[in-house]
Amino acid sequence: MTAALHQLKVIEMAGIGPCPLAGQLLADLGAEVIVIDRASTPADPTDINRRHKRSIALNLKSPEGLKAAQQLIAQADVLIEGFRPGVMEKLGLGPNESLSANPKLIYGRMTGWGQTGPLAQTAGHDLNYLAITGALHPIGAAEQPPVPPLNLAADYGGGTMFLLLGILAALYERNTSGQGQVIDAAMVDGVPAMMGLLHTWFARQWWTTERESNFLDGGAPFYRCYTTADNKYISVAPLEPHFFKELLAHADLPAEHYDSQYQKDNWPERSQQYADIFRKKTQAEWLAIFEGSDACVAPVLDFNQVEAHPHNAARGSFVRVENVLQSAPAPRFSRTPAKAPIAPTAVGGDTNLLLAELGYSPEQIANMRTTGALT
Template sequence: MAPLKDLLILDFSTLLPGPMATLMLAEAGAEVIKVERPGTGDDMRGYEPSVQGEGINFAMLNRGKQSIELNLKDPAARDRLRPLLERADVVIEQFRPGVMTRLGLGYEDVRALNPDIIYCSISGWGASGPKASEAGHDLNYMAETGILGLTLGSDGAPVLPPILAADIAGGAYPAMVNILLALRQRDKTGEGCWIDVAMGENLFPFLYWALGNASALGRWPRAGGETVTGGTPRYNIYRTRDDRFIAAAPLEDKFWANFTRVVGLPAELCDDDKDPAATTGAVARLIAEKTADEWLAAFEGVDICCSLVRSLEEALADPHWNARGVFGRGLRMGGRTVPALPSVIAPCLRDDRAGDLAPGLGTSNDTLS
């Protein structure tokens, strides 16, 4: 039996963090009902790209859920939610702090109807503090936690990250983890709780190495000057003769010894503690002498921690992912089936009956009657 079977989750969230969290919970067997505004629903329904008018991003994040269409500003409409609120196990919302309370749907309001409810609020800055009411997006959270300042390009300017780390790693994953912990706690105590997930502050653990150095030694991290920011030849990106790139990460001595031997680094430069910049420059010149394919052939079968920087198209063609079934689940949209978003839920914990369709807006409104 799927571990979250028979759990009901009311999902008031939109866009990415909350929907991804509830997608993972649905994968584990939970019944997830999205509560969407009339007419348009979740904004992602209308985002491009789309297939026959169905937003691909929405479909990827909301497969296997149900949808009800409801105007939360209408007291009569909110009253229709009462039966679902009374039997829900989890409520998840993603409005700015205070919005749900003003709608009469805050934690205390719901707890009055359902004392053991687990109520999860996701916001950028958290429900308290000077920034609590400020708007923000992923780029803002990475900028204000110091992460963006460590991602400088060759011109010295910060580089736009290609991933939404705050939304997913700072929002969706912590929400899922804390909801599961709260469910376990409720099993023991019979009591629910309110979970305040702040996407911005949840990025700081990714800087554990920098925070430790700063607090213990007073050494603040430098862009381009630390182990994981380009300050060592053992963790760097090198251009090949055919303008491809090798991501080299032979950090440990055993890997570094293999790497220096394969690339032909002169013995006097192998001790990279003496002059890291000189060693990095020498490695760069050596890598630039051969094509990417030549280097991949040279690295073959050697414990060396080096990879070709691949495009997404190239990455998806790697047989490793197919062998592990990473894209084995299907998503039906536009009259055809495409690979569903890979799940972080282990196969032994997934619900094989999880749907392969995203819900149409309001298709489960009959649950309100």
Template sequence: MKGPLSSLKVLDFSTLLPGPFASLLLADMGAEVLRVESPTRMDLVRVLPPHVDGVSASHAYLNRNKRSIALDLKRPESLEVVHKLVAQYDIVLEQFRPGVMEKLGLGYEALKAINPRLIYVSITGYGQTGPYKDRAGHDLNYLALAGVASYTGRRDSGPLPLGVQLADIAGGSLHGVIGLLAAVIARQSTGLGQHVDISMTDCAFSLHGMAGAGYLAAGVEPGMENQVLNGGSFYDYYRTRDGRWLSVGSLEPQFMQQFCAVIGRPELAARGLSPKPEEQAALKREIEIEIEKHDLTEWQQRFAAVDACIEPVLSLAEAVQHPQLKARGVVTDVPREGRPAQAQIACPIRFSDGVEPPRHVGSAVGAHSVEVLGELGFSEAQIAELKASKALG
């Protein structure tokens, strides 16, 4: 059970969230991932709280199943090591601003000359081209420029700062993995690798989905609370008597009929189909009044046996204990050397042939430097020389 990607060997030069989340998925599915880290410039996720036994929980999760080699890429001795690695590894994942890897002598063209089968994935905020290619940014900025934030929020309070990093993960990480695997399939036919250019802003823009199609084809501009799915209809969250929240997604008539029957207002069901904003607003007010009459637990009991697309808004602690998520095994125990296993989010992709269980949490910087160099054929004396030159951490 090595996993479907056990034939892939990935050199991961990325830090923070987008690249490491992408390589986490690859590692969980069996790929051999080697992080190439700076011995002097720490990945900031390593110091991100909270910490468990002195180690960032986020780092331990994002970098599980990966090995680490510490190289100062500004030293020529380190470049020689990377060149030897590229001859054996068939994928490079990097997250520097455009041009940085070229300045280090590690750009796509330079490494392709060593290994023509190399697939080189670059994840950046704005891509390798365009006037913003060298501009700094974060998840919030990418969603803002892509137009996503313009209709994700409430009219009276503005755009929502999402609790999950949508552009980083759905944009950078997931699209990065999709592009990488597509290039792997293409290589099976051509025998050659290629450069995959992932812009988190581009990918965030692609997430517009139906609202984007409506604007580009029909000129309908989405705004806050003016779409069926963004608060412009009864499809929304409703506060319960005890200050909790209930999600109501009863869009289809058969679901709406059941929902309205349970809240004791069957006459409201027909109004759910109205396309008029003022009628939807009035319907929402009626639903708000009914939902606020009872606590969340009572609503859960009432809807437990009703298939009407109604679910409670759970805290993360509650979600972990939910019977559906527990049955799916969304949490896994990951071994830690010399300590009890650590609970982490499991790989969400299931394969009938299975995958190897997690091997270890994220490693210390350079934890596998000597091991990796030994595999490349470096002698103990050569490794000592690299350490003495400070090329190797």
């Protein structure tokens, strides 16, 4: 069996964050992903986003290095890059040049601010993109500054996933038109696109701008985390009344709370009441109480614990490659399964082979090394 994307050829310009993850996910699903790197370095098994990729190290300021990059792009289905707007154009690898040489190319551009707008040329990071889109403000405790939700929401949710959506949609459209196009994937566009339900609730006045006062921001006693007797944590999330009823029964909480679950004026007092109750037993004791129930209770695990959780273990959600913990490929396919993860090869380690595949002779490759075109 072959993986779903086994005939797709992708060029990834080396960078950090959303683009390397996008390339990894495509490679997991069988795409041939070639990274154009700045300089060769030894293999690093901890560089998980490089798994299943090949690498060529080119000096793009050298005419020979630039020509090799252009040849690779001319043979690709997809290019992904995450530089500030204009950088690829200055290198001579912009959309106009690349699509002129390869009209079927899907040119994926990944930035935080987007290709246009007053902030397009300024630096930024996940937290900034969440901040200006309204996604950061509700996260954290009341009367305290918002809390960074790692870099999952903007970098990888609004960034990587929307870049992949754009690429796959453009590939689908190319089947009809036969033409490539440019994808402007911006985190400040992707994050709001994920907030449709919150915008709905806000429009219906079911959501306020006061932090920790809504039912998904920690304000509700039935949707938050609690400390247990052994200073561990459990997540409690029975939003639906029939699930909430199970929480009340299993935790020996007042049954009359069922009829007033969504009355906000009760929430502060009940949050304290529930916190006191959950403090009376250890995490393991609570998990035993809730085992097999629909009360929507789960342990809060750290990186050292996730692999051994029975559900994660049964599904094989995590794997180890050279003892490096990482995710198994996702999603799962019934007929064209993803490739099993392998350790990344050396940065620049495929340079000679990739140049040979382009038709370069050993003498030409040796000369490129002598002139500094290969790094």
